[in-house]
Amino acid sequence: MQEIWITAQDTCCYGFDIGTNLAELLQKIVEIEGEFFVRAGMGNPRHAVKYLPELIKAMNIPKYSSFCTYQCSQATMKC
Secondary structure, three states: OEEEEEEOOOHHHOOOOOOOOHHHHHHHHHOOOOOEEEEEEEEOHHHHHHHHHHHHHHHOOOOEEEEEEOOOOHHHHOO
């Protein structure tokens, strides 16, 4: 099985400079025909909370394999 890896020091910041985000990128990638999995990492949860509902939706796609984040506190996730 082939995989597409999205990797950076903080993938959760993807697209902030161009008016998009990681969730939108993942949605576009899974529209590509073929059998493959998508992996994304590392990401700072403080940035992901800005679009968390979209990210959760994007991660509920069968082609999505895994996502690694930095550790964070419960307070961070409640933002």
